[in-house]
Amino acid sequence: MRRLTKLSAVAAVAALALAGCGGSDSEGGGGDKPAASDDVCKTADGDGPKIGLAYDVGGRGDQSFNDSAYAGLEKAVTDFDATCIEGEATDGEAESAREDRLRNMAENGATAIIGVGFAYSESVNAVAPDFPEVNFAVIDGFDPDETANDNVAYLGFAEEQGSFLVGVAAAEKSKSGTIGFVGGVNNDLIQKFEAGYTAGAKAANPDIKVEVAYIQESDLAGFGDPAGGKAAATGEFDKGADVVYHAAGGSGSGVFDAAVEAGEGNYAIGVDSDQYLTATDAQKPFILTSMLKRVDTATYDFAKSIDEGKALVSYTVYDLKADGVGYSKSGGFVDDIAADIDGYKDKIIGGEIKVPTKP
Secondary structure, X not given: OHHHHHOOHHHHHHHOOOOOOOOEOOEOOOXXXXXXXXXXXXXXXXXXXXXXXXXXXXXXXXXXHHHHHHHHHHHHHHHHOOEEXXXXXXXXXXXXXXHHHHHHHHHOOOOEEEEEOHHHHHHHHHHHHHOOOOEEEXXXXXXXXXXXXXXXXXXXXXXXXXXXXXXXXXXXXXXXOEEEEEEEEOOHHHHHHHHXXXXXXXXXXXXXXXXXXXXXXXXXXXXXXXXXXXXXHHHHHHOXXXXXXXXXXXXXXXXXXHHHHHOOOOEEEEEEOOOOOOOOOOOHHHEEEEEEEOHHHHHHHHHHHHHOOOOOOEEEEEOOOOOOEEEOOOOOOOHHHHHHHHHHHHHHHOOOOOOOOOO
């Protein structure tokens, strides 16, 4: 289990971070980046656990991965009378900067610290041994050297399973017989989205054609490049795709814009959160569904484990059975095929369908 979840750690440390992954069916992203909500950490004054939340690049307001973690933090502060500290990574920062961020949180009294994204795996591995009384977690994390620190949890997701479901939706809604996928960065994590999406589409329509494009091969800028997302999606619409799914973080807003420009009958599929809910008015009619990745649930569950004195450690995977991934129905565009999608969901949960993690 540990080796499988590690996901090629040597390559991952250089390539994985903000993958555009995380969310619930009650919040989301798309369109221009909004102002972040009021900071709960400035007003919380309870006597529960003190939680440090270390965001990846983009921070709060990304309408995706980071915002979903913040939603889980907000709920934890309310439910557990907690207080909190926040910090945010900057694009291209040194590994030492991530370590310093975690150390500062620990030295300022955090009893639990959550790194949002793969890129915190190495820094947590370096810092956690120095603070044995503090519990750490990494969203989508891996143990770089398999030291199995007993104060570290790695919270992962079965992204391929949720992507399978939206792949079914794409294939069943496509009129052209061609659909598309846009990934932010071509790495192990985002390949899980591609693999599941293609498998779901092929299950629903074995003759479907899937166009695939990655904005960047290894540069994390691929997760924050709306223009690049738009260009990649436009290329797929030009090739005949009428539904394009993105797993590209902040670049996804460009994919939505490409769908708008492609015109009526063309759709985009969001990721992480229900991106229909925070899309622009112009984009909403073109967002078919979103693949939900419950980073908020993982964040909340970790905080809950701290509050209960039973801290999560090692690997936890949030899959369809655990309601850790899924799909959204906002806009009503998939209501007529929801029974079909849910039928595939039941088969995955029951083990009848094994969803691939590699394209």
